[in-house]
Every structure is written in structure tokens, then in C-alpha cells.
Amino acid sequence: MPGPRDVWNHVNRTTRIAGLAARATAPLTALRARRTSRQPGGSGSSRARLIAGVAAIAVLATGTAVYAQANKTVTLDVDGVASTVTTYAGSVDGLLAQNDVTVGERDTVVPAGPLRDGAAIVVRHAHEVTVMTDGVQRTVWTTALTAAEALETLSSRGADVQLVASRSTERRSPFLALELTIDGPARVQVDGTTLTAADGSTTVAQVLDQLGITLGDLDTVAVKPAADGVLVVVSRVVVQDVTTTAEIPAATVTQDDPALVVGKKRVTTKGVAGVRTVVETVTTVDGVETARVPVSDVVSQAQVDEVVRVGTKPKPVAAPAPAAPAPAADGSPVAAGGSANSLNWAALARCESGGNPSIVSSNGLYHGLYQFSVGTWGGVGGTGLPSQASADEQTARAQMLYNRSGASPWPVCGKNLFS
Known part of the structure; x- marks a missing residue:
């Protein structure tokens, strides 16, 4: 928006015009004095002096007209700050140089060329803005002064255009410093809600401050076109x-x-x-x-x-149980035959008695390594109690029992013979 009006490189017209006026009145005074004291016989000389004086007056008048034509008062608007400037420059370039206004190749100056009195010279410096167009982010140059103006200018680049910037570049980002001109309240979309700031032309940063919105280090701010102006969108980035x-x-x-x-x-x-x-x-x-x-x-x-x-x-194959051999005449056990010798009798003993040849069950019915009953023990030629016989005799008579009946006398632990 226009700033205070002031005068740059203002020329002090009073001093310079006073000098020219003094030079203009001196010949006129001299001319009047000569006319009053004119002597007879000097008419030719007086006429010559009179012609010279008139010529001097004509030259002075012409210089004054040129001076008045060269002096101009123009309006110089640089990035929205307008000033009234009095200058003798004959061109816009001269005016800009006189007022230390530098113009780059991307900047705009309107109008250009000769400078006329009363002209309004508008200078717009280009600056970079980050634009998101149809999902693609890029950096472009613009001479727009407001976010709304920039969006309108850039709308030809795509249907979905917005100005974007992150918190880390807030102080350098051009669009956050642009004036946010809205016909009505400024609306900000943040944290799932839409807030409304007071009416008035202000900057994006000022709108955020007014609404008490604090930006995180990675948060982003986007300015999008809306039906009633622009919409500021704050995105929380983690x-x-x-x-x-x-x-x-x-x-x-x-x-x-x-x-x-x-x-x-x-x-x-x-x-x-x-x-x-x-x-x-x-x-x-x-x-x-x-x-x-x-x-x-x-x-x-x-x-x-x-x-x-x-x-x-390989698993052992149980041989058919042969008929029980008759005991020896002296009552000693007869060695077992068949395949009983290859079985795992130690595993059977561990399962039946824990490998203790003298153990007796709690009910007193079963004895020794293989938990013979007294009747079964006698059936294979044993005498006395099995628990009182040696471990070798118990094993030999257990093998005899196996050769006769297989593993059936040991219905629970008999499977261990084949382990």
C-alpha cells in the first residue's frame, strides 16, 4: 500500500530562480538610465544600445522558458511506496539514477523512455517465491506486491496453485512479507479448524500473530486462492x-x-x-x-x-515266544535263547524299578529289577524272593519270561525293550 509521500532529490527552486531574475532585471535598469541622459547628436549610438538591450531581454526570456520547461514534478512509486519528486531529468532512466533506484533484468518500469511533467513512474522489483502447482513445487520470480496478486498472476500456470514456505525460511520468504489484501476477514485453516482474523490489509505473519498461531520448526504455510480472497493454510509437520x-x-x-x-x-x-x-x-x-x-x-x-x-x-523284531525250557536238574536257570539278548533290558529295569534289584513294591507283591511276582518268578524256575536274587539271575529269568510270553508281562514298560 502507498507509503508516506515525500520529496527525493528536491531542487531548491527559490535560489536558482532568484539568480536568473537578477540577471534579467539589470539590463532593463541600464536601458532606462541611458534613455534619460541621452545627448543630442548621439541618436545612432543610442539606437544601437537600445537594440542590444532588447536582444538581451529576448535571450533572457528564452532561457527562463527553457528552465521552466526542464523542471518537472512527477510521482515515483517503488514497490508500492509513492513519492513526489521534482527533477530536471529528461528520461525515466535519468530519474531512477538520480534517486538511486536500481533496476534488474526481471524488474518492471512503467512507463519507460522520455520523462514528462506530471508523469507517474511505477517500479516493481522482482523477487523469488516458492509455488506449488498441481502438486509440483518450484521457485518462480514475480513482481506482485500482495499474495492475492501473486496468485492471480500465477494462476495461468495450473489449476491448483498456491504459495508455500516453511517456518525455517519465514524471515526470508518473500510471500510472508507480502501484504495480504482481503475484502473482508482473513481466514486461516490450522489444526483441523478455520479461524478468522480481524478485517484489514495485513501480512501473513501478522495474521498468524494476531490469531496466536505458533509455528513449529518444520511447519509449513500455504496461501491458496479462495472465493472471497485467499485462504492461509498452516500444516503441522513432524x-x-x-x-x-x-x-x-x-x-x-x-x-x-x-x-x-x-x-x-x-x-x-x-x-x-x-x-x-x-x-x-x-x-x-x-x-x-x-x-x-x-x-x-x-x-x-x-x-x-x-x-x-x-x-x-532299526527297530528290533520280536521273535515268537518258544516253549519255556525245563529247568536244570539242580534248579539253576536255563539261559534264554532267541533274540531276547539283543533287547534293552537296562531300559526296562529303569522303567520298572529304577534299576534297583532289591526293591519291593509298597504292597509287597512285586520284587526286583523287573518287578516279578512270586508266582511268575517261580514259573520261570526261580526260588525264594526275586529281590533276593542277583541282578544277573533276575535278568536271565526275565529273558526266559520274554521268550515265553514276549513283552506282555510288562504292559507299561515293555516298550522300552525296543528303545
Whole structure:
């Protein structure tokens, strides 16, 4: 808007005109004096002097007219600040040079060329503004003085045009310093609501201050065209590092074990899941994520693979139970035959008695390594109590029992014979 009117390089007309007036009146006074004291016989000389005086008066009058024509009073408007200037410059370029107004190749001067009295010279310096047009951001030059004027000028570049700037460049951003001229209240859209500032021509920064809106370091401000003028839009921008973790499942490694029967497995190393830690820089605008940039991706805890040993030993095949051999004449046990010797009798004993040959069940009915009943013990040629016999005798008579009846005498633990 126009600033105070003042005069730049003002010329003191009184001094210069007084000098010219003194030079003009001196010949006239001399001429009158000569006419009063004129002598007879000097008419030729007097006439010559009179002609010379008239000529001097004519020259003086012509100079005064030229002086009056060269002196001009014009209006000089530089970026909206208008001043009345008195000058003798004959051209607009001379006027600008006289008033220290520098003009670049992007600036505008209207009109240009010769300078006439009463002319209005308008100078607009170009400056850069950041423009978002149809989603594409770029920097352009404009000579507009107001945000509304800049938007109107730039509207030919696209249907969706707006002026943008961030808080970090607020003090340098041209459009925040532009006058925000609105026919009515200024409206600001911020934090999900629309606020209205008081009527009047003001700057974008002043509107924000008036409404008590504080900008964060990364917040952005945009000025968009609206039906009733312009709309100022403040966007809250947050950039932060976000850390997430993910589980890395443990793998399973199998190893053959010839000591285990086929179908049997044994875990020798318990698996432990690992941890993967990812750090990303996430940008949100008004709470909506707009960008995610990876920063780091590391394994913060290595996984431990589970190791499982798998049996490869063939399962034993149970032979048919032969008829029980007759005991020896002296009552000693008869060695078992068949395949009973290849079975895992130690595993059966651990299951039945914990491997204790002298153990007796709590009810007193079952004795020894293989928990013989007294009747079964006697059936395979044993005498006395099984728990009082040696471990070897107990095993031999258990093998005899197996050769006769298979693993059925041990319905729970009999399967261990084949482990």
C-alpha cells in the first residue's frame, strides 16, 4: 500500500530562480538610465544600445522558458511506496539514477523512455517465491506486491496453485512479507479448524500473530486462492525416528543319530528366536504419514537354531515266544535263547524299578529289577524272593519270561525293550 509521500532529490527552486531574475532585471535598469541622459547628436549610438538591450531581454526570456520547461514534478512509486519528486531529468532512466533506484533484468518500469511533467513512474522489483502447482513445487520470480496478486498472476500456470514456505525460511520468504489484501476477514485453516482474523490489509505473519498461531520448526504455510480472497493454510509437520522390532524365527536342524531307534527324536539344542531392529525416519503432515525413509536395519539379537537328533537304528523284531525250557536238574536257570539278548533290558529295569534289584513294591507283591511276582518268578524256575536274587539271575529269568510270553508281562514298560 502507498507509503508516506515525500520529496527525493528536491531542487531548491527559490535560489536558482532568484539568480536568473537578477540577471534579467539589470539590463532593463541600464536601458532606462541611458534613455534619460541621452545627448543630442548621439541618436545612432543610442539606437544601437537600445537594440542590444532588447536582444538581451529576448535571450533572457528564452532561457527562463527553457528552465521552466526542464523542471518537472512527477510521482515515483517503488514497490508500492509513492513519492513526489521534482527533477530536471529528461528520461525515466535519468530519474531512477538520480534517486538511486536500481533496476534488474526481471524488474518492471512503467512507463519507460522520455520523462514528462506530471508523469507517474511505477517500479516493481522482482523477487523469488516458492509455488506449488498441481502438486509440483518450484521457485518462480514475480513482481506482485500482495499474495492475492501473486496468485492471480500465477494462476495461468495450473489449476491448483498456491504459495508455500516453511517456518525455517519465514524471515526470508518473500510471500510472508507480502501484504495480504482481503475484502473482508482473513481466514486461516490450522489444526483441523478455520479461524478468522480481524478485517484489514495485513501480512501473513501478522495474521498468524494476531490469531496466536505458533509455528513449529518444520511447519509449513500455504496461501491458496479462495472465493472471497485467499485462504492461509498452516500444516503441522513432524519428522521423527521410529524404531520397530520383529522376531526372527529359529530354524530347526536335524542330525542322524544311530543310537536312537527309527522314529525316535531327541532335542539337543533348544531353539531361541532372534530380534531384528529397524529404524526409519517418518514424516507426518497433520497426523498423516507422508514419507518413510529407512535409517538402519540390524539384527540386535541373533537367533539360535534348534538341533534335533533323529534315530536311524532299526527297530528290533520280536521273535515268537518258544516253549519255556525245563529247568536244570539242580534248579539253576536255563539261559534264554532267541533274540531276547539283543533287547534293552537296562531300559526296562529303569522303567520298572529304577534299576534297583532289591526293591519291593509298597504292597509287597512285586520284587526286583523287573518287578516279578512270586508266582511268575517261580514259573520261570526261580526260588525264594526275586529281590533276593542277583541282578544277573533276575535278568536271565526275565529273558526266559520274554521268550515265553514276549513283552506282555510288562504292559507299561515293555516298550522300552525296543528303545
